[in-house]
Structure formats: structure tokens, C-alpha cells
Amino acid sequence: MAQIVLEEVTKTFADGTQAVRDLTLTVPDGKLMVLVGPSGCGKTTALRMIAGLEQITSGRISIGGRVINELTPKERDVAMVFQNYALYPHMTVYQNIALSLRIRRVPRQQMEQRVREAARILEIEELLKRRPRELSGGQRQRVAMGRAIVRHPQAFLMDEPLSNLDAKLRVQMRAEISRIQRDLGVTTLYVTHDQTEAMTLGHRVAVMRDGLLQQVGTPQDLYRTPRNAFVGAFIGSPAMNMLEATLTSDNGDLTAQVGSHSLRLPPEVLSHRPALSAYVGRALALGIRPEDMEDASLAHGADAASVLRVSIDHHEDMGSELILYFEVDAPPLVTEDTRHVAADRGADAVRSLEQQAEKRRTTVVARVSARSQARTGGTAALHADMRNAHFFDLETGDAIYGGDRVPVGAPVSAAEGT
């Protein structure tokens, strides 16, 4: 087993596009790192460079201390699971799993034993004689995994392995991959565009955008302290609400003015984010996660000074909770970051973002208790828990914390531990 280290890795394609820029990333030994980002952010290219399917333009990649830049895929000793599984259609499941061992001239008896072991781990022993076309999607996925684990490689590389499965199976296989990875303890780099998958699966999650690494950390790190508006908007579902706001100070009490609403910030916000004081009297972007809002009548110890009184445009009753949609008379945050996240959700999302910016009104989403009486067409008083609010610079989109802002793209080390 080994750790994967990428140092200032860059990939420039023949047509001049830079798919990956100065990527520096460490996947600790035996851990599962998820590389997440919208489509076209360079995550798959990064993975393919590690696998040896793409040349590295510059930088260095090492696995287990061995620089692999110039090695063939065979010599790198990594296994890859492809999005469409890439099972060899003319071979049985057994032959599919065994091929890499045959190529390496593993003795027949040992080969058979290893294939059976892999099949046992994945619970596909009874499928060994079938051909890929006779398998269901989930079974194919397992065979693809089997092909990877039978080799006992230094590392697993997984390229959106679950995106071809239906939602239910995806959740099941997610748990399965997590279990297998934990049991085998193989260093794994897992690429996905699905932030839920990233959050649930990764010991560490690395967020990429436009070939640049945005932030690396545990799922909680990314959720609680996103480094910029992109990470803030990309991580979490439903997405964080981001609006333009003005910060005012009244006897040291900070208040965020959002359109006609004012939300008071408890003192600990400033102590956690000393840099905020520089923004007093200035505009900034306020980020509130839907789950940090609650029906004021149900919120314990709600600060009456951070309540939004709104009329509900639309509600969705999920049974366990209520999703509320309402408009606030402040423009949404429109930067490269938020455009990108919107673009990833589709053309409609971009259009809607632009319209909201034009009308200077933002549709806000809140996730409140199912006991709330708020309904479509009615009004509601919603308490926003400002202790969990996020603040971003309007220009740069960077999150406002202390004074030591780290620019995006600078080396980020993944701290040890899970």
C-alpha cells in the first residue's frame, strides 16, 4: 500500500486547453480521497494521469515514493474502475477478473484462488461463468470492482463508478465501495461530480474547479468552513443561499442588512471571523444554508433579531421536513463561482440566477421542521442561525475568516487522520 502524491501537476492538451493546473494533492496511505467538481473541471484528467492514460505535461506524480511519470500503466501497479465499467464483452466474468493475473503470469492455482476471493468479497461467485451482457448494471459494477481488487494493487482509481446506476442501487453500492475500501485498506482516489457521493464516501474530499484545486479537507471541513463561494455553493444539498448583504455596526453589534431584512450576528461570529470587522459598512455576500433556518416559533432560543418575515412562494412537504421557497429583496451573489455551480445544474439554473440578479430578488430555500405551519401562499417568520452563516468577499468570492487568507491554487496539504 502506498500514498499517492501529486506535485504541481499540470496537463495541457494539444489544443492548448489546460485541464489541470498546478495540482498538488496527497492521498494518504489507505485512505479514500474523493475528487469532486463540476464536469470539465479536470478531475478525470487528473485521475487518468495517475493511471498512465494521459501524459503529464509538467509536475510529478509518485505512488509509494516512486515517481511514476514515465512508467507505463502496467508498471504503475494501479487498478482503475471505469464509468462504463469497460468489461471485456467476449470474456466471462471469471476471465474478465483473471485477465490481469494471466498477463502477469500468475500460476493458475493462485490465480483461481485470488479470483474466487475477489468474487467472494463482492458476492458474485455464482456469476463467474456468465458474460457481461447477461449481467445487470449493479452486477457489472461489481465485476469491474472485482477486476480491480483481484490485483492487490498499490492504489485504486475510480472514475465515477456509480453514475450509471439508478439512485437506489447507487446508495447501496456506495456503502459497498466504502466497506471494501475499508476492509482492504487500499489507497483510493475516487472521482465524482456528485457532492453527496463525495461527502458520504470520502475520508478526504478535494474540490476542483477549472483545473484548479479549491479546497481539500474532511467533509465537515468543507461543509463548515468552505474556503470560497464555489465550495460553499457546491457542497451541501439543497445548496447554500448566497445573497448580497451590507454589514453594519451598532455599538459593536454587527448586523447583516439583506434587502429590507436585517439579521443580527451574535458576538462569537466576529471572534471566529475577525476579518469581518474590515467589512463593516461595506457590501459582502452572506451565505445561509437551508438547514440553518427554522420556523421561528419552533426554534429554541431564537434570536428575535435574526428573523426573516417572508411570504412563502412554494413549499415541498418531504414528510420528515418541509422545504420552503421564498423571495428576498436582495440580489444573489453572482461571481464566477456561483455561475459555475449554476452551470453545473443546467442552463435553466444559469438563466434563473441571471434573472434574479436583474430583478435584485433572490429565491431562498429553507429546510424547516415538518411541524412548521408555513405553506404556499402564506407568510412565515424564519429564524436564521447566524452562528452558522458564511461570509464571502463580493469581488473575489473568498470566504472571510481571519486575516490569513490562502489563495486558491496554493499548495494544500491534507492533514492526517479521518
Add this chain to the structure above:
Amino acid sequence: MSVKAAIDLEKETAELAPEMPVQPRRLVRRGVAVAGQIGWYLGLLTVCAFILLPVSWMITAALKPDLAPVYTIPPQWFPTHDWHWSNFYRVMENPLFPFLRYTINTLFIVFANILGILISCSLAAYPFARMRFRGREFLFYVIIITMLIPWQALVVPQFFFFYHIGWYGTYLPLIIPSFGGNAFFIFLIRQYMRSIPKELDEAARVDGLSYFQIYWRILLPLSVPVLTVCAVFTFIWNWNNLLGPLLYLNRNSQFTVAIGLASLYQGTITKTNMLMAGNLISIIPPAIVFLIIQKRLIGGIATLGLKG
């Protein structure tokens, strides 16, 4: 009618009832459908008979005695009174035209050509389909352009070439060129290989296969449909090839079926019954090949159509 009988009758009608509700209109419609089917089959049979009639005429002619008139008006389509089956035996046993020998010779040439074509064309198609190298497109077009050269233009220089290197009178000029590839087949196989998902190659590379192993273990087995098409075409071309063997072979013991058939035709003294018997015999091997692989062949052409 007794009460019991009446009840029985009622029962009977009740049992019959489920089959009764076929309405007259539906019956008519079904009748029309059946008539349509019959019409179709009759039409198809007519076309089929039209195509097979000359074969029937050949059989008729092959079964006639040596001096019986063959080109009668009206033509004699079906064998009626002459049944000289020995003609088939005679044409095969004629020491001047050893047909069995010819068949063996031809099969040898045919299979050597198939082997050559399959190896050379798939090997050439693989890099064109999968590898990136400078001048790939240019080279490919050069190969395609060779298809535009009429073979008649090549006959004379090729003959001199082979004659000077001492291959005249051997099978080599008829076999070795196929190991040099064929533009059309290279094109066909390349198109097919391009339709095979690239991820398979990549998975194989990560699995540790070399470029040749990818070709041998992944792409070649997956290209069987297109390779079948190439093999069948090669079979037919070489089976029917007359000019090549005629140019390069000089001994009767080397001759092929095509030469044998051609030499059965002797102008005004042609024994038409022998000629027809020989023709019929020469149809058998290709017919067998077709029967065996027709399903694969149709499958191959169909997928080519879909994917190419």
C-alpha cells in the same frame, strides 16, 4: 324433447359459447390476412423460381448424354427423360481435367489468402483505429487511394516482377500479396474497430496488457463479425479468380477450379453436359461455406451498417 335433453343441449351451447363470439366481420378480416399471406408467399416463390430456373436448366443439361441437343427452343427447364448421373463422376475422373485436384488446389489458395488477409489487414487496421502517430491520416488516405488503381493496370508489371524473382509457376504470386494487406478490408476493419469502446483498451492497458496483447486478446476477438465478412469476400474472390492462376500457373496439376471450368469450354466441340456438371460441382464448396456462416455474415454486415 325431454327436460333432461333440453338441459343437456343448454349445457352444450354453454360449453360452445366461449368459441362462438367470433364475429363475422372479424372472420372476414382474418380471411383477408390469410389471403395476403398466401399472396406474399406466392410472389416470393415466383421470384425464387425465376432465380433458380437457370440452375434447374444447368442440372437438366448436366444430366443429358453427350450428343443430346442442349440449346433447344423452347429451353428444357427440368430434367425429364435423361438421368445420366455418371456425367458428374466422369467430369471428376477425367484424367485431363482432374477436378478433385483442382478443388484441393483452389481450397489451398483460398485459405492461404484468408489467413493472409485476416492477419495483415487486422494488424494494419489496429494502429489506424487506435494509435496516434504522425502522418496517420496521410498514410491511411494513401492506402485508400490504392483502391482507385484498376487491377488491369497492375497485371503486366506484377507479372514481370514475379517472373523475375522466380515465382512464376508457383502459388506464391497468388498467396503472398494477401499478406501485404488489402485497402478495402483495412478500411472495413478499421471502421469496425473504431466502434469498439476505447475504454476497453484503456482498461486493458491498466490491466497490464501491451499494445499487441490488446490487439490479440481484446480487439481481435471483438472484431470477429467484420473478420468473417472479410474472410467470406476473400473466399469468393479467390474461388472465382481465373486470371491470376491462368497467368502464374503452368502445370495442370497446379490448376484451380476456375481454370478447369474454363478449359471445359472448347468452342464448338464443347461437351455442354460436362461443362454444366463441372459448374455444378464447383458451386458446392462456396454453397457449404455460405450455409455454415450465413447467420454470422448477415449479423456482421448488419452491425457494420449500424456502427460504421
